[in-house]
Amino acid sequence: xxxxLLTISYDGTAYHGWQVQPNGITVQQTLQDALEKLLGERxxxxxxxxxxxxxxxxxxxxxxxxxxxxxxxxxxxxLNSLLPNDISVIDCCEKxxxxxxxxxxxxxxxxxxxxxxxxxxxDSRYKLHLEKKPNIVLMNxxxxxxxxxxxxxxxxxxxxxxxxxxxxxxxxxxxxxGNYIDFEITGNGFLYNMVRIIAGTALSVGYGRLxxxxxLNIFKSGNRSECGETLPSHALxxxxxxY
Amino acid sequence: xxxxLLTISYDGTAYHGWQVQPNGITVQQTLQDALEKLLGERxxxxxxxxxxxxxxxxxxxxxxxxxxxxxxxxxxxxLNSLLPNDISVIDCCEKxxxxxxxxxxxxxxxxxxxxxxxxxxxDSRYKLHLEKKPNIVLMNxxxxxxxxxxxxxxxxxxxxxxxxxxxxxxxxxxxxxGNYIDFEITGNGFLYNMVRIIAGTALSVGYGRLxxxxxLNIFKSGNRSECGETLPSHALxxxxxxY
Numbered sequence: 001x002x003x004x005l006l007t008i009s010y011d012g013t014a015y016h017g018w019q020v021q022p023n024g025i026t027v028q029q030t031l032q033d034a035l036e037k038l039l040g041e042r043x044x045x046x047x048x049x050x051x052x053x054x055x056x057x058x059x060x061x062x063x064x065x066x067x068x069x070x071x072x073x074x075x076x077x078x079l080n081s082l083l084p085n086d087i088s089v090i091d092c093c094e095k096x097x098x099x100x101x102x103x104x105x106x107x108x109x110x111x112x113x114x115x116x117x118x119x120x121x122x123d124s125r126y127k128l129h130l131e132k133k134p135n136i137v138l139m140n141x142x143x144x145x146x147x148x149x150x151x152x153x154x155x156x157x158x159x160x161x162x163x164x165x166x167x168x169x170x171x172x173x174x175x176x177x178g179n180y181i182d183f184e185i186t187g188n189g190f191l192y193n194m195v196r197i198i199a200g201t202a203l204s205v206g207y208g209r210l211x212x213x214x215x216l217n218i219f220k221s222g223n224r225s226e227c228g229e230t231l232p233s234h235a236l237x238x239x240x241x242x243y
Numbered sequence: 244x245x246x247x248l249l250t251i252s253y254d255g256t257a258y259h260g261w262q263v264q265p266n267g268i269t270v271q272q273t274l275q276d277a278l279e280k281l282l283g284e285r286x287x288x289x290x291x292x293x294x295x296x297x298x299x300x301x302x303x304x305x306x307x308x309x310x311x312x313x314x315x316x317x318x319x320x321x322l323n324s325l326l327p328n329d330i331s332v333i334d335c336c337e338k339x340x341x342x343x344x345x346x347x348x349x350x351x352x353x354x355x356x357x358x359x360x361x362x363x364x365x366d367s368r369y370k371l372h373l374e375k376k377p378n379i380v381l382m383n384x385x386x387x388x389x390x391x392x393x394x395x396x397x398x399x400x401x402x403x404x405x406x407x408x409x410x411x412x413x414x415x416x417x418x419x420x421g422n423y424i425d426f427e428i429t430g431n432g433f434l435y436n437m438v439r440i441i442a443g444t445a446l447s448v449g450y451g452r453l454x455x456x457x458x459l460n461i462f463k464s465g466n467r468s469e470c471g472e473t474l475p476s477h478a479l480x481x482x483x484x485x486y
Binding site for chain 1: 252253254299301319323328329330331333334361362363364365367368369372
């Protein structure tokens with residue numbers, strides 16, 4: 001029995017998120033189906049986290065246990081030939097059997113991509129189109145206040161299922177390049193909708209609808225309604241998982 | 244009555260090409276529907292050319308006649324708000340009434356995009372994935388032979404409807420950058436499937452299946468079967484229309 005870490009990349013547009021569910025096709029299910037065809041046995045895939053419907057991943061991590069004796073390059077090529085074009089396995093390597101894709105993860109980086117100006121179909125598929133340029137300096141002032149260990153309950157959906165809502169954000173910033181704006185956040189874990197709500201609050205700050213130090217009141221009151229909106233999923237990327 | 248030149252950009256994945264047809268949604272129809280909503284009258288849109296199902300455009304050109312007195316910026320914004328995300332109007336300007344999007348065009352540039360290496364979902368949507376790197380030098384040797392005025396009948400689908408199959412190619416080359424390879428071709432006009440067949444022949448040359456001077460025999464014999472395959476549509480972009 002070998003434990004393998006797979007790094008996968010996917011365009012989440014067509015999927016109901018990562019996790020297997022009864023009412024829609026998910027990335028996990030599609031990957032398990034391809035693995036079953038390749039290995040001739042049903043293997044369970046354990047992901048580093050869930051991603052919501054429509055969210056993309058550049059480097060999602062997951063582990064499987066299998067009996068195969070493929071060389072890694074043949075495994076990669078065989079699996080990719082069985083996957084649809086919107087999911088690719090970009091790396092695989094053997095790990096010790098105590099490795100766990102979720103529990104061993106030290107953190108994750110998400111990127112929320114935006115652009116402004118004339119709409120462009122090739123950008124609009126993966127980025128949020130903004131009517132006008134937000135103030136990047138104000139957005140970064142707000143982002144600095146997010147860094148650290150906080151109770152992020154107000155920055156998450158009430159649909160969350162976890163009890164402990166304290167998380168540590170290692171880095172949070174906004175980078176702009178021409179008409180493109182990336183909101184980047186790295187932390188040890190993220191609550192349901194947390195990235196999209198923090199990014200939405202940063203954007204409200206950038207448009208002057210909220211103050212750059214609004215995080216002070218939000219962390220104090222714990223009130224979701226003081227934050228900005230939950231931005232749409234199509235512009236969110238799980239960029240990297242750290243081990 | 245004003246004649247307006249519209250420059251539009253579209254992701255052709257979901258469309259049965261540019262031209263209105265009975266059995267599928269096209270870009271032209273979608274644009275005409277949006278214009279009807281904006282202007283309150285049915286206007287006919289005349290395109291610079293047809294594009295096949297699945298082909299994209301960065302700068303497609305078309306003209307309309309309308310009675311509106313919108314400022315151009317309001318026209319652009321209003322029309323984009325009525326179009327789906329995979330079609331955008333990126334520019335509009337008034338022309339004299341004798342201007343014609345097709346007849347006044349001096350030429351067009353198409354780009355066929357490819358990449359090799361580990362498959363990537365974000366590249367695979369708009370580029371042809373190659374298993375291995377083709378020989379770029381050989382491909383460019385072939386491309387040089389395509390430049391000029393020739394009867395391009397062998398490099399076109401037998402489904403073409405035109406009589407005159409002589410066209411002039413002003414430039415044809417292959418550019419590579421890391422794992423990315425772009426086949427670029429500029430000419431005064433293109434026959435049905437011509438770009439995808441020339442690009443497919445260039446790729447066969449790059450893999451050593453055809454000789455770099457195969458164009459000599461092809462132009463002489465006029466035989467489609469001596470060319471390479473018609474490459475798939477999802478990686479073809481109409482890049483620019485010249486006036």
